[in-house]
Amino acid sequence: MRRWLGVYTAAFFGFLHVPLITLSVFSFNSSRFTVWEHFSLEWYRTVFRDPQLIEGLWNSIVIAFAATAISVVMGTLCAYGLWKQKSRLLTGGLYLSLVTPEIVTGVSLLALFQWTFRWFGWQLGLYTVILAHVAFLMAYVVIVIAARFSTLPPSLEEAALDLGATEWDAFLHVMVPALAPGILAAALLALTVSFDDYVITSMVAGVDSETLPMVIYAMARRGASPAINAISALTTVFFGILIIVAARVRER
Amino acid sequence: MRLRFWFLLPTWVSMAALFAAPFLIVIAYSCLSRGVYGGIEAPWTAENYLRLFDPLYLTILLRSVFIASLATLLCFLSAFPAALFISRARHKNFYLQLVMLPFWTSFLVRTYAWIFLLRDTGLINTALEALGIIHSPLPLLYNDGAVLLGLVYGYLPFMVLPIYATLERLDPALFEAAADLGAGPAATVFRVIAPLSRPGIAAGSILVFIPCLGAYLTPDLLGGGRTVLIGNLVQNQFTTARDWPFGSAVSILLMALVTLVVWQYLRRADEPGL
Numbered sequence: 310m311r312r313w314l315g316v317y318t319a320a321f322f323g324f325l326h327v328p329l330i331t332l333s334v335f336s337f338n339s340s341r342f343t344v345w346e347h348f349s350l351e352w353y354r355t356v357f358r359d360p361q362l363i364e365g366l367w368n369s370i371v372i373a374f375a376a377t378a379i380s381v382v383m384g385t386l387c388a389y390g391l392w393k394q395k396s397r398l399l400t401g402g403l404y405l406s407l408v409t410p411e412i413v414t415g416v417s418l419l420a421l422f423q424w425t426f427r428w429f430g431w432q433l434g435l436y437t438v439i440l441a442h443v444a445f446l447m448a449y450v451v452i453v454i455a456a457r458f459s460t461l462p463p464s465l466e467e468a469a470l471d472l473g474a475t476e477w478d479a480f481l482h483v484m485v486p487a488l489a490p491g492i493l494a495a496a497l498l499a500l501t502v503s504f505d506d507y508v509i510t511s512m513v514a515g516v517d518s519e520t521l522p523m524v525i526y527a528m529a530r531r532g533a534s535p536a537i538n539a540i541s542a543l544t545t546v547f548f549g550i551l552i553i554v555a556a557r558v559r560e561r
Numbered sequence: 562m563r564l565r566f567w568f569l570l571p572t573w574v575s576m577a578a579l580f581a582a583p584f585l586i587v588i589a590y591s592c593l594s595r596g597v598y599g600g601i602e603a604p605w606t607a608e609n610y611l612r613l614f615d616p617l618y619l620t621i622l623l624r625s626v627f628i629a630s631l632a633t634l635l636c637f638l639s640a641f642p643a644a645l646f647i648s649r650a651r652h653k654n655f656y657l658q659l660v661m662l663p664f665w666t667s668f669l670v671r672t673y674a675w676i677f678l679l680r681d682t683g684l685i686n687t688a689l690e691a692l693g694i695i696h697s698p699l700p701l702l703y704n705d706g707a708v709l710l711g712l713v714y715g716y717l718p719f720m721v722l723p724i725y726a727t728l729e730r731l732d733p734a735l736f737e738a739a740a741d742l743g744a745g746p747a748a749t750v751f752r753v754i755a756p757l758s759r760p761g762i763a764a765g766s767i768l769v770f771i772p773c774l775g776a777y778l779t780p781d782l783l784g785g786g787r788t789v790l791i792g793n794l795v796q797n798q799f800t801t802a803r804d805w806p807f808g809s810a811v812s813i814l815l816m817a818l819v820t821l822v823v824w825q826y827l828r829r830a831d832e833p834g835l
Binding site: 310311314315317318321322324325326328329331332335342343344382383384386387389390391393394396399402403405406408409410411412413415416417418419420421424440441443444447451476477480501504505507508512522525526529530532533537538540541544545548549551552 | 668
């Protein structure tokens, strides 16, 4: 019984990991076809010479960092506020935003932006994507930071207040440093979620704000190309480094 | 004004402006009519909701529920034995990291991996042809099976982790007690372990079923436009078809389904025995 479970679990992990491993291996194949010829970095050169991909990558980086910065600042304040006084309405709203299907979030934000544009002569662009990302990142960030709050003793803040700190000073100089690992973990999660999002982004992006997932998606719909394998391998490595950093941060 | 009010204010504002307001607009749109050029116009109407009962859309709705349920079932069947193994294994953390790893990599990349494997000139067909097993490529991609596979692959970690969490907390003495009382390994799993891990199974099923029900990316890429689920219907009405009122009605329906499922889950999770 035990042995069969072990064999099954090995197959299970094979199913989970072999697709991504073979995908990455074939990014080093010189042939355009799925038959191994010889080792080559040709597809990586193609990737780095593609102006659309570079622009998408740049947009994705700008969006991910801006949305992460905004949502982490707001989320830290919010988690602290909720720690001091529970609000069922706000918590419920955050959880509801988490279970809302991405496509519904996407179209309703598009409806909001278009509705606002009736009064102002604005257009969809980088800033609408950043706002949309802040909207769906809030729930992730608040939940991760609130989890860290629940591990802190309430006496920590009381001590600071007793020693003469104002509520704001206690927050900034005592609570935030104590929360730092949680805040960093939330920021890393927000970065990866924002960087990876396609569905919501594609609904609210303008002509000048195509992100990396949007470019990859367009390429994948046209069919497979070893260049996508190369981007996939690169993003997998990028996310891999982020996880290792996140794990190190959490251990501290 | 109390300081904590200012701490919560930014989140209240963003939730009101970027979550509640868009939702109210969509509700309003769902009760309006489509203009000649795809605009949104008066008069108020219930027609968009009545159209949902059109057999064409009813089929899409039922298919989405069916595919999401089947994906959840397949996730459960494949995740449970693995979760059981990990909960009894020595290097638990290592195995858990292995489960989480694909969850951290890009969902888009993971979906693309299946295009690379399944398409006519993909790895599986090429390998089978080279081995002489088949002579023309098997139609593996762009069908319901590929969509199902993509959904299971995409959300498997969500099923493993909650089941593992409940199994890990089970007292090892239970296994011995079952064996002492004459239960074979199969009876132990089906009549002792599985019933006791119901909370984890329920949580995992919710975490898989909900994203599958609203899936858009997987059916679009792996179904090749042939597999239309609710998510694709919403996207299509807001882009190509430019029928925002009807698209809004479909969104409200999808949201109502998700809320119903979550509400039922939370209501039952309070009861003892689950």
